[in-house]
Amino acid sequence: DQQVKQNSPSLSVQEGRISILNCDYTNSMFDYFLWYKKYPAEGPTFLISISSIKDKNEDGRFTVFLNKSAKHLSLHIVPSQPGDSAVYFCAASKAAGNKLTFGGGTRVLVKP
Amino acid sequence: EAGVAQSPRYKIIEKRQSVAFWCNPISGHATLYWYQQILGQGPKLLIQFQNNGVVDDSQLPKDRFSAERLKGVDSTLKIQPAKLEDSAVYLCASSGRGPGRRETQYFGPGTRLLVL
Numbered sequence: 001d002q003q004v005k006q007n008s009p010s011l012s013v014q015e016g017r018i019s020i021l022n023c024d025y026t027n028s029m030f031d032y033f034l035w036y037k038k039y040p041a042e043g044p045t046f047l048i049s050i051s052s053i054k055d056k057n058e059d060g061r062f063t064v065f066l067n068k069s070a071k072h073l074s075l076h077i078v079p080s081q082p083g084d085s086a087v088y089f090c091a092a093s094k095a096a097g098n099k100l101t102f103g104g105g106t107r108v109l110v111k112p
Numbered sequence: 113e114a115g116v117a118q119s120p121r122y123k124i125i126e127k128r129q130s131v132a133f134w135c136n137p138i139s140g141h142a143t144l145y146w147y148q149q150i151l152g153q154g155p156k157l158l159i160q161f162q163n164n165g166v167v168d169d170s171q172l173p174k175d176r177f178s179a180e181r182l183k184g185v186d187s188t189l190k191i192q193p194a195k196l197e198d199s200a201v202y203l204c205a206s207s208g209r210g211p212g213r214r215e216t217q218y219f220g221p222g223t224r225l226l227v228l
Contacts, residue, residue, distance in 0.1 A: 006154075043219030
């Protein structure tokens with residue numbers, strides 16, 4: 001039973017444009033959501049997080065939106081840069097510090 | 113600040129052999145996690161330690177996998193005997209206060225295991 005799903009396995013975007021990554025979850029007990037970025041042969045790197053008491057969190061070029069009623073979150077990267085090319089994982093937990101449940105990942109390719 | 117360290121980075125073994133992975137978390141992080149990431153999937157939690165106690169090992173295949181964190185710092189994950197389906201990247205993470213004062217998990221580079 002996949003509780004966190006990323007339905008788009010890959011995304012290709014032109015440099016300077018917006019990248020939008022989507023994530024859906026089924027467990028209504030999740031209250032903390034994170035995005036991780038992963039380069040080949042490296043571990044996932046924390047990117048941005050959002051608590052369920054918020055619907056938006058912004059950090060530089062990265063913004064995460066949370067729609068609790070739809071059990072959906074998205075990550076916006078604007079403007080996209082070639083260095084953003086990586087696999088992005090959405091993750092959720094029932095409380096900060098508790099175990100993370102990950103989606104399957106979305107591979108982003110930013111073309112120069 | 114040093115990150116999470118893992119060794120070895122790569123390991124190739126034959127099925128039915130045993131293998132062990134080592135992890136050194138970020139200094140001061142009390143919580144340590146081991147994840148298994150199969151190719152094309154997201155990481156899946158195997159075991160979570162709080163200091164040297166196990167918090168969650170519900171998804172650890174206990175007939176062949178074992179893990180310990182004896183002094184509440186370093187940890188080892190062992191597989192004995194290995195099966196072909198154990199081929200994966202084994203990620204270690206530790207958690208501490210991150211941005212916004214919520215605990216964030218920080219990952220090591222992983223150990224890539226290939227079982228032949």
